[in-house]
Amino acid sequence: MENIMQCKGLGKRFGHKVALEGVDLEIPKGRIIGLLGPNGSGKTTLIKLANGLLTPDEGTITVGGNAPGVASKKIVSYLPERTYLSDWMRVGDLLNFFEDFYDDFDRGRALTMLGNLDIQPADRIKAMSKGTREKVQLVLVMSRQAQLYMLDEPIGGVDPAARDYILNTIITNYNEEASVIISTHLIADVEKILDDIIFIRSGRIMLTGAADDIRQQYGESIDEIFREVFKC
Numbered sequence: 402m403e404n405i406m407q408c409k410g411l412g413k414r415f416g417h418k419v420a421l422e423g424v425d426l427e428i429p430k431g432r433i434i435g436l437l438g439p440n441g442s443g444k445t446t447l448i449k450l451a452n453g454l455l456t457p458d459e460g461t462i463t464v465g466g467n468a469p470g471v472a473s474k475k476i477v478s479y480l481p482e483r484t485y486l487s488d489w490m491r492v493g494d495l496l497n498f499f500e501d502f503y504d505d506f507d508r509g510r511a512l513t514m515l516g517n518l519d520i521q522p523a524d525r526i527k528a529m530s531k532g533t534r535e536k537v538q539l540v541l542v543m544s545r546q547a548q549l550y551m552l553d554e555p556i557g558g559v560d561p562a563a564r565d566y567i568l569n570t571i572i573t574n575y576n577e578e579a580s581v582i583i584s585t586h587l588i589a590d591v592e593k594i595l596d597d598i599i600f601i602r603s604g605r606i607m608l609t610g611a612a613d614d615i616r617q618q619y620g621e622s623i624d625e626i627f628r629e630v631f632k633c
């Protein structure tokens with residue numbers, strides 16, 4: 402199986418704080434991967450390194466065979482932890498923006514998903530709730546025909562009914578050759594769609610593998626294992 406992303410001895414510090422250390426990872430194509438860990442474990446740091454928003458202090462990270470940069474940005478669709486939508490925009494402006502910016506943006510797919518979530522192109526970002534903004538941003542990100550989707554806390558602010566729709570969107574709306582990395586604390590909600598999991602704690606990878614194998618090995622759900630492993 403070919404890898405879409407690879408890390409070797411990856412490390413990142415912020416001053417004296419070690420955010421990631423000795424991270425070795427191989428992310429294959431065609432998988433949905435849960436990046437799971439408690440607050441401050443290094444999930445966002447890893448995703449930012451993969452997107453070229455941070456540079457490593459140690460080791461290497463490659464996406465599609467290249468260090469993060471112009472080439473990798475063409476194949477990665479990234480949902481940041483915080484929404485970046487400007488208040489003056491309407492949904493239609495964002496659709497135009499994505500269409501201009503990304504050759505792989507599928508406007509028809511975005512319009513269908515927005516319609517299913519009862520969001521119209523004329524709707525103003527300014528008037529939207531936090532959860533609706535998150536939905537808009539996720540729809541835009543998932544409407545690209547990318548090879549790797551990196552979703553940093555995609556469902557945190559979204560109500561449970563919309564969560565199911567969104568998770569369904571994630572599994573049905575991406576190309577089977579692509580991979581999706583989802584960072585989240587809401588494991589019970591996402592567990593059913595995950596093929597593989599990565600447990601991370603204090604910047605180190607604690608456990609990786611196929612979700613089914615890990616469930617079988619521990620005799621529990623990933624959510625239960627997470628609660629035990631990361632008990633405060």
Ligand SMILES: Nc1ncnc2c1ncn2[C@@H]1O[C@H](COP(=O)(O)OP(=O)(O)OP(=O)(O)O)[C@@H](O)[C@H]1O
Pocket residue numbers: 415418419420438439440441442443444445446447
């Ligand atoms: N810009 C920064 N300056 C200093 N420390 C930082 C910075 N960004 C992250 N850190 C620290 O690095 C560690 C990892 O942070 P990171 O945001 O990657 O964690 P996370 O797993 O995404 O957490 P959360 O689940 O709370 O979003 C934390 O201890 C955090 O305080």
